[in-house]
Amino acid sequence: MSDPISTTAHDDAPLSAARNPDAATATDVAQRDALVGRTVSINRARAELYAFWRDFRNLPRFMHNVRSVSTEDSGRTRWVVAAPAGQTVEWRSVITEDVPNRIIAWRSLEGASVRNSGRVEFRDSAAGRGTAVTVTIAYDPPAGTVGKVVAKLFQREPKIQARQDLRRFKQLMETGEVSTAQPPDAAPRA
Numbered sequence: 001m002s003d004p005i006s007t008t009a010h011d012d013a014p015l016s017a018a019r020n021p022d023a024a025t026a027t028d029v030a031q032r033d034a035l036v037g038r039t040v041s042i043n044r045a046r047a048e049l050y051a052f053w054r055d056f057r058n059l060p061r062f063m064h065n066v067r068s069v070s071t072e073d074s075g076r077t078r079w080v081v082a083a084p085a086g087q088t089v090e091w092r093s094v095i096t097e098d099v100p101n102r103i104i105a106w107r108s109l110e111g112a113s114v115r116n117s118g119r120v121e122f123r124d125s126a127a128g129r130g131t132a133v134t135v136t137i138a139y140d141p142p143a144g145t146v147g148k149v150v151a152k153l154f155q156r157e158p159k160i161q162a163r164q165d166l167r168r169f170k171q172l173m174e175t176g177e178v179s180t181a182q183p184p185d186a187a188p189r190a
Helices: 026-030 046-054 056-061 144-153 158-175
Strands: 034-042 066-071 076-082 088-099 103-108 115-124 131-140
Touching (some): 046 056, 046 103, 046 158
Antiparallel strands (some): 066 076
């Protein structure tokens, strides 16, 4: 069975400053930081997937390390994300592009503990069934290179996380639940 999640190359045209002067392009951030791109095909309509993702309160349901996302005013959100050693990191982001049923793009605000920007795109699948969902994230982890090594040791490195989170999103949208490797609770013994 082939892995339904692939790494893709992306250009930064939709995030260009010509369309939105407040938007940091993925290329701008990637020149300083790491860039992660992943795609998954999901057997659901674009509108359904977009609506679910756009309600940011849903993100912790499939993004393993996201503890909460709360919506503020003017397209701003507050993120709380798990970090190694039982810590959390928090930041505020702003939506830089929102095209219903197609694109959601964001960037962290000045002073974020983890500088990041990204986008999620929803396209009809080339095979004519379902939707191709592509997530691209540019980030600068805390503590630079040391932070990347520590994050990788704890499986919180964004390349790994993006692949796993998209797999969980696919499961949730296609089956209504996310499977886990944990056994179900055993019946009490008498």
